[in-house]
Amino acid sequence: MRVEEFSLSLETPLSTAAGEIRERRGVAVGIGDGVGEAMPLPGWTESFEECREALADVGKSDPSSALADLDDRPAARHGLSLALADRDARDAGRSLAQHLGAGGGSKGPVESVPVNATVGDGSVEKTADAARKAIAEGFGTVKCKVGARPVEEDVERVRAVRGAIGNGPALRLDANGGWNREEAEHALNSLAEFDIEYVEQPLPADDVAGHRELTSSMPIALDESLAGRRAEEIEGLADAADVFVLKPMALGGVDRAVELGRRLDSVVVTTTIDAVVARTAAIHAAAALDPDHACGLATADLLAGDLAPDPAPVTDGRIEVPQGPGLGTDGPWSENGGGDDA
Numbered sequence: 624m625r626v627e628e629f630s631l632s633l634e635t636p637l638s639t640a641a642g643e644i645r646e647r648r649g650v651a652v653g654i655g656d657g658v659g660e661a662m663p664l665p666g667w668t669e670s671f672e673e674c675r676e677a678l679a680d681v682g683k684s685d686p687s688s689a690l691a692d693l694d695d696r697p698a699a700r701h702g703l704s705l706a707l708a709d710r711d712a713r714d715a716g717r718s719l720a721q722h723l724g725a726g727g728g729s730k731g732p733v734e735s736v737p738v739n740a741t742v743g744d745g746s747v748e749k750t751a752d753a754a755r756k757a758i759a760e761g762f763g764t765v766k767c768k769v770g771a772r773p774v775e776e777d778v779e780r781v782r783a784v785r786g787a788i789g790n791g792p793a794l795r796l797d798a799n800g801g802w803n804r805e806e807a808e809h810a811l812n813s814l815a816e817f818d819i820e821y822v823e824q825p826l827p828a829d830d831v832a833g834h835r836e837l838t839s840s841m842p843i844a845l846d847e848s849l850a851g852r853r854a855e856e857i858e859g860l861a862d863a864a865d866v867f868v869l870k871p872m873a874l875g876g877v878d879r880a881v882e883l884g885r886r887l888d889s890v891v892v893t894t895t896i897d898a899v900v901a902r903t904a905a906i907h908a909a910a911a912l913d914p915d916h917a918c919g920l921a922t923a924d925l926l927a928g929d930l931a932p933d934p935a936p937v938t939d940g941r942i943e944v945p946q947g948p949g950l951g952t953d954g955p956w957s958e959n960g961g962g963d964d965a
């Protein structure tokens with residue numbers, strides 16, 4: 624097993640109710656010709672240090688049997704399980720989406736997935752400008768961060784965004800657990816007039832009961848509340864939300880995300896602002912699941928650089944899934960890879 628640590632800056636920091644994301648540090652994993660990526664993000668996964676140590680321990684044993692020891696290290700498990708799955712998919716001459724979909728539902732993976740633009744917290748003007756730009760680029764869905772400022776300011780931001788993009792595009796919000804119950808009720812009631820697709824994580828991660836009890840008719844999605852939970856537990860939350868946000872990195876791997884996604888009615892697949900290896904893996908997972916909502920996979924442009932060229936860029940609000948064997952990227956081990964300007 625090969626490991627390579629890396630660090631990538633964001634082009635512009637992503638501001639959320641849970642703080643600002645400025646930099647991403649991860650570990651690339653190679654097993655044979657298979658490539659994986661661990662990109663820990665505290666709040667969803669273990670810390671970078673814990674992840675690095677867990678992968679160093681794996682290196683001392685047999686990688687395929689080490690997976691079972693990584694249940695409490697989701698990012699490390701993601702990196703290792705992806706390298707194994709990519710290797711096996713390449714061996715079988717199948718795309719990762721086909722490999723992940725094998726034995727699942729009746730139809731094969733889709734060849735492209737719709738994706739949303741991700742707009743961070745910011746002033747009314749900045750937020751509306753970013754949303755307008757996304758629509759001009761061809762996105763049909765915009766996701767806007769809320770919950771980082773007083774509710775009335777978010778209402779003005781969302782009003783400006785809806786005004787800027789018009790009534791056609793879907794608009795979803797993500798509060799990243801930034802409201803208490805009273806604020807959430809007030810926010811959801813005040814935002815209802817803007818035709819919101821759903822609000823992600825209005826309440827803190829541990830307040831699952833609060834999500835169940837919200838009285839607004841606006842659809843609710845859970846994201847942070849899924850982190851660190853086992854699949855059976857998450858299935859038990861099915862009545863607490865309308866949509867489930869599956870982050871393969873937080874769930875311990877694309878294999879787990881696909882398995883869980885098959886058992887839930889309504890899901891979206893998103894990155895944790897991953898580098899090219901994990902981001903492309905999440906695209907394959909989304910293709911295997913064919914979700915009914917746009918996915919949060921358009922995060923490549925948030926990064927100032929990457930491990931390798933992007934095999935799956937966004938065009939007109941969609942991503943074409945690489946159809947060759949495996950993932951479609953060799954990550955840091957690409958012949959033409961590396962470099963901050965890829």
Ligand SMILES: O=C(O)CCC(=O)c1ccccc1C(=O)O
Binds near residue numbers: 895
């Ligand atoms: O869903 C998206 O649009 C992109 C992913 C995203 O927003 C995100 C990225 C990193 C960490 C947390 C989140 C989140 O969904 O809360």
Ligand SMILES: [Mg+2]
Binds near residue numbers: 823846
């Ligand atoms: Mg979220």
